[in-house]
Amino acid sequence: MPVPFQLDRASPMPLQRQVYEAWRTGILDGRFRAGTRLPSTRALARTYGISRITVTTAYEQLLAEGYLETRHGSGTFVSTELPDDRPLAARRSAKRAAPPPAAVRRSAYGLRLGAIIRRPAPTAPLDLSNASPDLSRFPFPLWRRLVSRHLRRASADVVGAASGPHGHSALRHEIAGYLARTRAVRCSPDQVIVVNGSQQALDLCARLLLDPGDAVAVEEPGYAGVRQLFAAHGARLHPMPVTDAGASPANVAADVRVIHVTPSHQFPTGVSMTLPRRLELLEWARVTGAVIVEDDYDSEYRYSGPPLPAMHSLGSGANVIYVGTFSNVMFYGLRLGYLVLPPALVDAFATAKWLADRNSPMLEQAALADFIAEGHLDRHVRRMRRLYKRRRDVLLEAFARHFGDAARIRGDAAGMHLSVRLPDAARVRANATRHRVHIASSESYYSGKAPANEFLVSFSAISERAIREGIRRLSL
Numbered sequence: 001m002p003v004p005f006q007l008d009r010a011s012p013m014p015l016q017r018q019v020y021e022a023w024r025t026g027i028l029d030g031r032f033r034a035g036t037r038l039p040s041t042r043a044l045a046r047t048y049g050i051s052r053i054t055v056t057t058a059y060e061q062l063l064a065e066g067y068l069e070t071r072h073g074s075g076t077f078v079s080t081e082l083p084d085d086r087p088l089a090a091r092r093s094a095k096r097a098a099p100p101p102a103a104v105r106r107s108a109y110g111l112r113l114g115a116i117i118r119r120p121a122p123t124a125p126l127d128l129s130n131a132s133p134d135l136s137r138f139p140f141p142l143w144r145r146l147v148s149r150h151l152r153r154a155s156a157d158v159v160g161a162a163s164g165p166h167g168h169s170a171l172r173h174e175i176a177g178y179l180a181r182t183r184a185v186r187c188s189p190d191q192v193i194v195v196n197g198s199q200q201a202l203d204l205c206a207r208l209l210l211d212p213g214d215a216v217a218v219e220e221p222g223y224a225g226v227r228q229l230f231a232a233h234g235a236r237l238h239p240m241p242v243t244d245a246g247a248s249p250a251n252v253a254a255d256v257r258v259i260h261v262t263p264s265h266q267f268p269t270g271v272s273m274t275l276p277r278r279l280e281l282l283e284w285a286r287v288t289g290a291v292i293v294e295d296d297y298d299s300e301y302r303y304s305g306p307p308l309p310a311m312h313s314l315g316s317g318a319n320v321i322y323v324g325t326f327s328n329v330m331f332y333g334l335r336l337g338y339l340v341l342p343p344a345l346v347d348a349f350a351t352a353k354w355l356a357d358r359n360s361p362m363l364e365q366a367a368l369a370d371f372i373a374e375g376h377l378d379r380h381v382r383r384m385r386r387l388y389k390r391r392r393d394v395l396l397e398a399f400a401r402h403f404g405d406a407a408r409i410r411g412d413a414a415g416m417h418l419s420v421r422l423p424d425a426a427r428v429r430a431n432a433t434r435h436r437v438h439i440a441s442s443e444s445y446y447s448g449k450a451p452a453n454e455f456l457v458s459f460s461a462i463s464e465r466a467i468r469e470g471i472r473r474l475s476l
């Protein structure tokens with residue numbers, strides 16, 4: 001039992017009185033809140049090595065004065081209504097008189113966090129902004145079976161500390177095989193580190209590759225999650241304008257240490273980086289010694305055009321860190337992602353992961369290894385790709401029907417969202433508010449000036465009917 005207060009055996013005050021005073025003061029200063037259950041007299045006596053009668057006498061006095069109450073059969077609790085106003089009033093006036101507590105001093109990192117804005121998720125009956133996978137289609141009964149299997153076995157690699165910071169070894173094997181099969185990434189399982197979603201992968205990259213003041217190149221427009229993260233680490237951000245060919249390093253300073261890109265399906269424009277642009281970027285990084293962080297967050301969903309291998313597969317892999325996530329192919333709350341690292345960086349990343357949180361939860365990792373090994377992931381991705389393609393087609397049809405050629409669409413060949421520029425943005429916004437449709441503007445993804453008429457439209461977690469109706473309402 002944790003010790004709620006100290007007793008002083010050398011004090012002239014009797015122990016029974018000390019127990020009484022300790023509870024009473026704690027109740028009055030708010031440390032023991034109304035409804036808190038007290039330890040039993042037996043447990044408290046044992047904890048302090050005092051006689052039970054000492055504790056019982058103190059409890060009885062507190063009960064008699066109304067500081068405590070008993071609930072039949074379930075124990076002793078701090079009273080929900082305190083006995084007399086006097087101590088409370090005394091407490092209030094004491095509080096008023098006391099100087100305000102000194103503000104907690106924050107680190108430079110802590111202070112930089114103040115500039116980051118977290119927007120609450122919007123709610124509207126027709127939500128065209130939700131880029132989540134369709135969770136109603138995830139095979140949860142199957143997932144439950146796989147998790148239960150490992151709970152039943154309770155093997156040391158799952159419930160003990162045997163697996164270490166790199167992740168569950170079966171999962172690291174499966175990830176290496178999956179990437180070879182689907183993304184042409186050649187790596188050994190030893191290069192894979194399992195983390196809590198790609199956000200942690202990016203955080204570890206920032207910790208290990210950047211010092212405050214270092215330059216980092218990010219796509220413009222780009223993923224806010226990465227811009228905010230690098231800024232929080234004190235990095236200087238160099239925006240790389242995204243054209244239809246992808247992000248260009250043309251005007252990026254040569255002292256950039258890290259380049260973050262989403263080449264398969266750029267976030268948020270949705271464009272795919274062309275092969276010449278990928279080669280240009282790889283060559284640029286080779287010459288300058290920068291590290292490319294390839295964030296392949298939703299490449300599994302490609303609907304048209306040839307499948308594009310990962311950038312990682314094009315070079316030697318010596319200066320590319322590949323980052324992947326299960327948030328979009330499984331579900332966000334799983335919080336599992338991975339890094340594929342150049343061999344020379346593996347130990348340092350594993351140490352940083354160890355210091356951050358030891359390892360990602362093993363039960364889910366073991367279940368996920370089976371999910372991949374038994375073919376469920378490939379099957380699920382195939383099914384979802386068909387579903388999302390149908391929804392994307394419906395979205396394109398709806399734009400064509402209600403906006404015609406005036407809707408300028410980009411990034412519809414892959415992923416779970418596309419970007420669109422619409423002619424009369426003010427009317428679209430007014431319609432969205434009036435007809436209760438949520439559509440996301442791309443403004444927050446630009447660090448500079450954003451086009452006023454660009455929107456991101458997600459189609460993965462919304463029915464075909466709702467897509468048609470949503471676009472119709474925007475066009476009224």
Ligand SMILES: Cc1ncc(COP(=O)(O)O)c(C=O)c1O
Pocket residue numbers: 196197198199200223262267295297324325326327328332336337
């Ligand atoms: C560019 C980018 N990276 C990563 C992620 C996924 O983050 P996480 O794996 O932490 O859920 C997203 C979210 O969809 C994203 O848009």
